[in-house]
Amino acid sequence: MFGLLINEKEVKEMEYLIKREMDEILFDLKDDRIDHIVKRSMEERYKILFTLFKRVASPQECLKYIRRGNKDRKKG
Template sequence: MLGLLVNEKEIKEMEYLIKREMDEILFDLKDHRIDHVVKRAMEERYKILFTLFRRVSSPNECLKYMRSEKAGSKKG
């Protein structure tokens, strides 16, 4: 286990960067030209980012980025 001490400004910056990356992944997941194997890797990355996001964001913000299991299991 590692610890990290950050101030409020740094938390907001981390939140912004993670949200931006998750938004990009969500956008790309809708692209029918992307292979399903690549989309599976993108889903895994999204899960990791969301786990980090939950640590720095409010529950209301997290709700906006929650994905259903059904959305994650779709074939693209």
């Protein structure tokens, strides 16, 4: 386990960077040209990023990035 002490400005910067990365992954997951194996890896990365995001973002912000069940996911 690691501890991290950061100020409010650094929290906002982390939140911004994680959001941009998650947005990019969500955009790429909609691309039919990407193989389903690659998409699976992207989904795993998204889960890790979302876990980090939950630690720094407000619950309202987290709601915007929660992935729903298989309805949102299209077979690649």
